[in-house]
Amino acid sequence: MIGFIKKDLAMIKSNFKLLGILIVTYSILGLLGKLDISFLLPFITVMIMISTFSYDNYNNWDAYSICLPKGRKNSVKAKYLATIIMILVISFITGIISLLISYLNFKVINYEQILITLLGTIFGTLLVITFMYPIIYKYGIEKARISIFLIIFGLFILIGFISKYIDFTFISNILSLLEYYIIPIIIILMILMVYISYKISARIFWKKEF
Secondary structure, three states: OHHHHHHHHHHOHHHHHHHHHHHHHHHHHHHOOOOOHHHHHHHHHHHHHHHHHHHHHHOOHHHHHOOOOOHHHHHHHHHHHHHHHHHHHHHHHHHHHHHHHHHHHHOOOOHHHHHHHHHHHHHHHHHHHHHHHHHHHHHHHHHHHHHHHHHHHHHHHHHHHHHHHOOHHHHHHHHHHOHHHHHHHHHHHHHHHHHHHHHHHHHHHHHOOO
C-alpha cells in the first residue's frame, strides 16, 4: 500500500516547485488584499492529482498493478489516500498562511472563520474527486474529461433552474438551527462521500479488463 502511495506522490514530484511558486505568489497577493488563497491552492492540488491518471495511462500502470499482490484493491485505495494526503497538507499550509496574512493585515486572527473556510474548501475539493474519480476509472481520463464537462455544465443549468423555485429563507433557518453542529456534519459528510466514491471506483476497477 505504501509503495502505491509513494508512486503517486513521486509522479507529481515535478509539480512541487510549481506549487511552491504558486504558494509564494498567492501569499503575496493575499497579503496585498488582492486574492483569497483559501480556495485556489487545494483545488490546484486536485487538478495535479488528477493528472496522475494520465501518467498511469501512458505507462500502462493499471495493467501492471493488477499483477501485484492485492494490486486492484491497493491501486484504487492508494490513489484516494494520496489525493487526501495532498489536499490536507496543502490545506494545512494554506491555513497557516491565512493566519499570518490575517494577523499582518488586521492585527487580529479570526480562527473560526479561517477554520470554516478551510473546511468548506476541503469539502469542495473532496466533492470534486468523489464525482470525478469513479468517472475516470469507468471511462478513462480522456473520455472522462468530456463526461465531467457535460456533468458540470448540466449541474450549473439544473442549479440555476431549481434556484428559481427554492425558498432560501427556509434553508437559512435550517442552517441557523444547525449552526453548532455544522463542523461535525461537514466532517461526517466528507467521510461518507469519499467512502462511497472509493467503493464505486474499487468495484469498477475490480471488474475492468486490461
